Amino acid sequence: MAEPELTNIKSPRVKAARRLAKRAFRDRDRAFLAEGAQAVREALALPGVTVELFATAEAGTRHADIVAAARQAGVPVFGASGEVMAELAQTVTPQGLLAVCRFVHVPLAEAVPGGASLVAVLAHVRDPGNAGTVLRTADAAGADAVVFTDASVDPYNGKCVRASAGSLFHLPVVTAAPVAETVRHLKDSGLRVLAADGAGTRTLDDVDLAGPTAWIFGNEAWGLPEEVLKLADEVVRVPIYGRAESLNLATAAAVCLYASARAQRAAAAR
Template identity: 45%
Template structure:
């Protein structure tokens, strides 16, 4: 006569926890899309460097970590809300070829143009209709390195909180205010009203960078156009000065990030000299 072993009832609490965790992963995955980030006011920061930088700003809401990543970065994760996930789930949340196994859901910082301008900034960077996230991230990093008070993306620029832009910023997006405004004309009007000179780089500018030291020593906002065609003639005409970067070689123009590096450095240098 056979004896039937008792069937162990399912652990309801464990099942509920796994279901909740799966729902959190699904919700986090939606933040890989611009519409998801805009609706939620949240974004994903992947990898220890970005997670640490976001945590220093107090922006991290929760972290998804594989077992191995949690062990490697135990000190970083101390005090944060951490959800263990499988390698497969971590890959679903990753936008990189080699997932770090560490992804944080972060709040978009509350930044306001009026607040930045009320502090009397000496240097600002404005990108108009910038479409390449790598360039956007590099501009954020440059603005941070050169001591700009903020990096402003206007018009139909790329979302600065997408994964590639975040990685290209190398964490600087958590160090310098990043402002997104759709109305470029309104932004430029506000900057001029705050006492900032509007400077644009053009191939046929009225001032050479070599002769612009006095001009660059004043509080200024540099305006950079999209990668392919640069600033439109209409927007360039709104600037107080159009500055040309002298080029002795055969290149006809510079990448927007290269031009921004020269312009922001020259302004920061002139302002340091007083």
């Protein structure tokens, strides 16, 4: 490495990065941590996002391409001792690569312009792992954007970033959006707004999903509150054919998003 290796966990640079594990500091610095080769690679693919990169000697050698890409982009690369990396990383077995990144979210109007066909809205989703998994699934299903409402977890939470497996950097993400304003914008943009909830009288099998659709997903334990259900054009439930009481939130979201993707593609092919 060109830069000297950081070995002191109390150095200002390490402390400044470390505190981004807390939301208050993330919001203040408008920055967050992305851990691991996959996330760092995706961050570097977006110009201007990566602020600095920390790499252990071992990871720097193994991922020489990533380190080279960072240098080429003018991103400072700091060697980190194993102890420093353990201090910075939020995982039990750190991969040895960690980037400080600038916030990537965009305003709702930019994330969902006219002509969007599939949007996922996370309302009251509190578990960061679930939120990241839904983000990854929405990306896979070809969604245009993912909106985190102000009652949902922070998309920059370390667990959410990791569970998204790079998808946080792939598609427009909106954060801290008021739900009523969000739904109004989605409707104005020509999307039908469906609330996914066990309270739905119609199931996924009974709804025509060929048109532009926004899905609202709720809380892991109690679903969506009445006032959000009322905002939606329709409340739809995933059918339960067996004896399970319900589906896990991320699982239900996957079934809904892929049902939409499939129906839209089938309609386009006709």
